[in-house]
């Protein structure tokens with residue numbers, strides 16, 4: 222399969238790589254500012270832990286952390302609920318756990334997309350049960366039209382969102398359909414005939 226073939230599976234581009242890069246810079250500046258104002262968050266003992274949700278958040282996280290000017294730590298958790306389809310089974314499960322102890326730490330969860338909300342609400346509850354001091358969320362996309370499960374941030378946690386996503390199944394910049402399209406540099410709408 223050539224690169225041209227992948228692009229031809231996309232109905233329309235919603236956000237170009239330049240638009241994403243600009244927004245990622247803005248989010249990183251906001252996070253840097255918010256977590257520097259907490260007097261001791263710039264020392265490594267209370268620096269936030271960035272928890273990426275694999276696999277989808279890998280590109281967003283890589284770009285975001287390089288623009289955050291704080292002594293952060295990075296870890297990943299793998300949570301799956303979509304299998305190879307486009308519909309959440311609604312029962313997320315952790316298939317690869319954290320390495321870093323999040324007890325008494327500020328955590329920033331990095332997601333590619335919040336759709337039904339079930340992955341995020343499950344992960345926030347998990348981090349809370351592990352004793353995180355605060356849980357913030359930084360998601361590239363938020364698709365509120367599909368929300369089924371609400372989530373509550375922990376402590377002084379904040380919600381950062383790159384773009385509000387219309388109600389389409391989107392791929393690219395980490396987001397997949399059946400493990401494909403993650404390497405597209407933009408976010409676009411997959412042609413419905415490819416998954417319906």
Ligand SMILES: O=P(O)(O)OC[C@H]1O[C@H](OP(=O)(O)OP(=O)(O)O)[C@H](O)[C@@H]1O
Pocket residue numbers: 274275276277278300301302303304309332333334335336337338339340341396397
């Ligand atoms: O709000 P929700 O309806 O829970 O959907 C959001 C989740 O779905 C996707 O993960 P997926 O389970 O497809 O795994 P992936 O990251 O490996 O693509 C995405 O990366 C989010 O983690």
Ligand code: HPA
Pocket residue numbers: 303334336389390391392396397398
């Ligand atoms: O629109 C989407 N695209 C890819 N993965 C997803 N997981 C939840 N929603 C989506």
